[in-house]
Structures are given as C-alpha cells and as structure tokens.
Amino acid sequence: MNCSVVIRAYNEAQHIGRLLEGIRQQNLGDVEVILVDSGSTDETVSIAESYGAKIVHITPEEFTFGRSLNFGVRAASGEFIINISAHCYPVYPDWLEQLLKPFNDENLAVSYGKQRGGITNQYSEHQFFRQYFPDLSQPRQGHPYSHNANAAIRRVLWEQHAYNEQLTGLEDLAWSSWAMEKGYGIAYTAEAEIIHLHDEKxxxxxxxxxxxxxxxxxxxxxxxxxxxxxxxxxxxxxxxxxxxxxxxxxxxxxxxxxxxxxxxxxxxxxxxxxxxxxxxxxxxxxxxYPPGILSEKTPAPRSIEPIRYKQ
Known part of the structure; x- marks a missing residue:
C-alpha cells in the first residue's frame, strides 16, 4: 500500500533518529516521510534530512495540533497517512504492514496501534497504556477512540474533512468521531506496536x-x-x-x-x-512549547523478531 508517514516534532533530536531508523527497517519499501517541524532549535531537522525526510515548517504562531497535521498531510502523496509522534518508535519491522492491513476493508477510516512505555515513563502511564491499548485487536470497534501517536487514516477521507485546527488536543478523537458518524469503521491493531516515550514531571x-x-x-x-x-x-x-x-x-x-x-x-x-x-x-x-478494554485473554505470540536498535 502507498503510504506516507507524518511526524510532528519540536526539539526531538534525542528520539527522532530511532524512529526514523525504525521506519527504514520496515518490511514495506519506499515509504515517504514528512517531518512537520514547529521551530526546533536542536538537531531535529538535520537528523530527519539525513534519513531523506521531507521537511515542512510551521511557526509557533501558526501552531495547533490539528493544523500541524494538516500541513503534513497536505505535503504527503500517500494514499494512506500514518501519524506518529517523534518520541515514539516501532517495535517490529512489520509495524506499517500491520497498521495498514485493516484497510482491506474499504469502509475503514482509521487504524490505530498498540502503545507501550519505555523506562522513562511513569508507572501509572504504563497502566494507562495497558488499559487503552490492550493486547488483542478489534477489527471494528464500537466507539470512536483513536490516538494519533500511532495511527493510519485514509487520505481521501481527510480530503473531505481535515483535522480540526482550533482544538487544543484530541484532534484524533474529533476526526474519528466524524468518520464513525459518516458510517466508516475504526480498527484497533495490537500487532502494530510502538514504544511511546515520556519523561514528564x-x-x-x-x-x-x-x-x-x-x-x-x-x-x-x-x-x-x-x-x-x-x-x-x-x-x-x-x-x-x-x-x-x-x-x-x-x-x-x-x-x-x-x-x-x-x-x-x-x-x-x-x-x-x-x-x-x-x-x-x-x-x-x-x-x-513547555518551559523546560483490558482483556484476560492471552494473544498469540508474535513469530517476527523485534527491531534491534543500536541505542
């Protein structure tokens, strides 16, 4: 499937390289990467350029969560748009393949994947991830929740209804709610797993x-x-x-x-x-710009080896 990965970033030099390396090691070849940079002062842009990413700039004055995504999707050429946070990285080399698989259903609008934390995440956030991103997939869930830290959408539907640029967050929930109201489906794909890093005070x-x-x-x-x-x-x-x-x-x-x-x-x-x-x-x-569904069932083990990151 023809896809573009859109990454929103601000001063993410610490993490962006790992994400881009994970994208490079995906089973799908020739993946377009769009970095929407909102005024980084570190090496974020140069690292992304070294991986061949297309850079789109948005100023702090223009920035909203929805607008930055709209900038990225507008610059992308893929039939499917993958949204992922710059401080995330895929666990397996079939992350994109698994995230896009539910789109074999032509009436599907969104596919979003599992998130787990790293060693810097707070204990309670790990519990949050386990609650909202269980180990078993839901090919057609009955509620509009989705999460743009790890999600794919059908671009033709975005062309009908772009992300809300006025919201202070939850632009993903607003968009998937619109899609569900229009009769389109939302899939949760546990096999499309990423690590979502936070080190919050x-x-x-x-x-x-x-x-x-x-x-x-x-x-x-x-x-x-x-x-x-x-x-x-x-x-x-x-x-x-x-x-x-x-x-x-x-x-x-x-x-x-x-x-x-x-x-x-x-x-x-x-x-x-x-x-x-x-x-x-x-x-x-x-x-x-800061100043400084649980299930008791056991999923089948994955036969694919995880990506071995150097650091």
Missing amino acids: PAQVQNRYRREAIAMKQILPTSTFSLWNFLRLCLSSTYSDLLQAKRDRVLNEHWKSIFWFRFMQYWGTYQGYNYSGRIDSQLHQAFY
Missing part, C-alpha cells in the same frame, strides 16, 4: 491532561467534570495502581510517582473542563 502531566480536557469541552460542550469526579477517579486510579505495583513487587520504587501522577492527571482534567479563558494562539503555544 508533575507540571507537564497536569498541562497535558488540562489541554485534552479543554479540547474535550470544545468537542462536547455539555460535558462536565466536577470536584466529585476528580476525587473519585483520582482515589480509585491511585488505589488500583498501588495494588498493581504491589503485585508487581515494585511498590517501594513507584508509590510516590503513582500518587503525584494520578493527582496531576485528574487535577489537570478538572482545570481543563472548568477553563473559561480564551482559546487563542498563545494558549496553543503554551501547551506545545
């Missing part, structure tokens, strides 16, 4: 969930998130993580991060739902 976690909650409020204006929701979800998630950490015998190592991660996650969500200020370019920049 408390303020960064709070900021991420705040912007996503603001976006959710834009998508669903009547939705609410009360102090009771904050307390209930914060306490239940923290308790669940502590129990799991105890089962994993890592409670002493991770109990502090569990408390602060879950608190910041839901406090940021509460703040976002109750945000009443202007949603303008300054707010978008503040979010992107």
Whole structure:
C-alpha cells in the first residue's frame, strides 16, 4: 500500500533518529516521510534530512495540533497517512504492514496501534497504556477512540474533512468521531506496536491532561467534570495502581510517582473542563512549547523478531 508517514516534532533530536531508523527497517519499501517541524532549535531537522525526510515548517504562531497535521498531510502523496509522534518508535519491522492491513476493508477510516512505555515513563502511564491499548485487536470497534501517536487514516477521507485546527488536543478523537458518524469503521491493531516515550514531571502531566480536557469541552460542550469526579477517579486510579505495583513487587520504587501522577492527571482534567479563558494562539503555544478494554485473554505470540536498535 502507498503510504506516507507524518511526524510532528519540536526539539526531538534525542528520539527522532530511532524512529526514523525504525521506519527504514520496515518490511514495506519506499515509504515517504514528512517531518512537520514547529521551530526546533536542536538537531531535529538535520537528523530527519539525513534519513531523506521531507521537511515542512510551521511557526509557533501558526501552531495547533490539528493544523500541524494538516500541513503534513497536505505535503504527503500517500494514499494512506500514518501519524506518529517523534518520541515514539516501532517495535517490529512489520509495524506499517500491520497498521495498514485493516484497510482491506474499504469502509475503514482509521487504524490505530498498540502503545507501550519505555523506562522513562511513569508507572501509572504504563497502566494507562495497558488499559487503552490492550493486547488483542478489534477489527471494528464500537466507539470512536483513536490516538494519533500511532495511527493510519485514509487520505481521501481527510480530503473531505481535515483535522480540526482550533482544538487544543484530541484532534484524533474529533476526526474519528466524524468518520464513525459518516458510517466508516475504526480498527484497533495490537500487532502494530510502538514504544511511546515520556519523561514528564508533575507540571507537564497536569498541562497535558488540562489541554485534552479543554479540547474535550470544545468537542462536547455539555460535558462536565466536577470536584466529585476528580476525587473519585483520582482515589480509585491511585488505589488500583498501588495494588498493581504491589503485585508487581515494585511498590517501594513507584508509590510516590503513582500518587503525584494520578493527582496531576485528574487535577489537570478538572482545570481543563472548568477553563473559561480564551482559546487563542498563545494558549496553543503554551501547551506545545513547555518551559523546560483490558482483556484476560492471552494473544498469540508474535513469530517476527523485534527491531534491534543500536541505542
């Protein structure tokens, strides 16, 4: 299948090389790579150029999450568009092949893949990944969730309906919701696995969930998130993580991060739902330019060897 990979990036020199090397080692040949750079001051662009990526620039003043993706898709030539974050990398050399396989169904709009964390991710984020990205695929899921850190879309549908450029996040959810309303399908593809790296401090976690909650409020204006929701979800998630950490015998190592991660996650969500200020370019920049389904079934083992990265 003819595909283009679109990568949004800002100062990702630490990670972008591994992603590009993983793309180079895919079973599919001649993959077009588009890097949408939003003002990097490190070696991000030069590293991408060394791998033959096409560079598209977007200024901080223009930046929104949806607009940067639209810039990338507009510059791409593939029939299918793969969106992946610059701080992710594929686990297997058939990542693209697996992510695109569901498009044999001509009525499919989105295929999104499994995400797992690395050694720098907080313990609670690993639990989040396991909850939202289970080990078993769903060829035709019954809800509109998808995630642009690891997803493919049919370009002809994007031409009908581009990503919302006003949202502070969740442009993927808004787009897949539109697709589902139009009668198109969404597939979750567990075999298309990537590692999604984060090394976030408390303020960064709070900021991420705040912007996503603001976006959710834009998508669903009547939705609410009360102090009771904050307390209930914060306490239940923290308790669940502590129990799991105890089962994993890592409670002493991770109990502090569990408390602060879950608190910041839901406090940021509460703040976002109750945000009443202007949603303008300054707010978008503040979010992107920081200052500094579970299943008990066991999936079949994969017969393909993972990519061996040098570092």
